[in-house]
Amino acid sequence: MKVRFLFLFLLLFGSSSARTLDLYEEIANAIRSGDARSVAAYFGPTLDLTILEQEEVYSKAQAEQVLRDFFQKDPPKSFQVVHKGASREGLQYAIGTLQTASGKSYRTSFYIKSTNGKNFIQELRFETE
Numbered sequence: 001m002k003v004r005f006l007f008l009f010l011l012l013f014g015s016s017s018a019r020t021l022d023l024y025e026e027i028a029n030a031i032r033s034g035d036a037r038s039v040a041a042y043f044g045p046t047l048d049l050t051i052l053e054q055e056e057v058y059s060k061a062q063a064e065q066v067l068r069d070f071f072q073k074d075p076p077k078s079f080q081v082v083h084k085g086a087s088r089e090g091l092q093y094a095i096g097t098l099q100t101a102s103g104k105s106y107r108t109s110f111y112i113k114s115t116n117g118k119n120f121i122q123e124l125r126f127e128t129e
Contacts (some may be wrong), residue, residue, distance in 0.1 A: 022102065023119055024084055024094050027110060030096065031078040036068035044113065044120035051126045063124075070126065074100040079108065090114070098126065105129045 023042075030038035040060060047063040049056060051070050058066060081096040092112040099105055106126045113122040 023112065024081060024092075027055075027094070027112075027121065028079055028081050028096065031096075031108065032076055034071040034076040034102060036064050036071055038111040039067060039121075039124075040064035041121075042112075042121045044071050044115075044122060050124070067124075074104060077101050092119075097129070100126060 018122070027039065027042055040063065043060045043063055045060055047058055047060065049058055049063045049066060051066065056066075074099055078099045079096055081094050084093070085096045086092050091113075093109060094112075095107065095109045097105055098108045105128075107129045108127075109123075109125045110121050111123040112119050
């Protein structure tokens with residue numbers, strides 16, 4: 001009986017962790033590609049977006065356009081996630097380094113919120129290192 005319960009527990013919660021890990025990689029690939037539309041596919045209805053010193057809450061469409069402008073001005077060359085975790089409030093997050101074609105490096109972080117079984121980016125930040 002205990003073995004069945006343990007198996008069921010691991011099946012339910014282990015697969016959830018795997019989906020979150022896959023989500024991190026999917027978002028990282030979208031950022032790495034410099035495709036704002038691919039990144040925006042993970043946005044919720046609104047997004048807290050910080051690019052350098054400019055921080056605003058945007059609608060999904062507005063955030064996609066601002067991100068597209070950022071990527072066009074300095075296209076990504078590489079993106080590497082260096083840390084993943086969870087906040088006390090239950091938000092999943094990842095921190096990485098974005099290298100651009102001009103040689104600039106940005107500390108990049110995104111926070112993932114789960115609502116009604118769906119995960120989406122609640123906050124995305126690009127800050128100088």
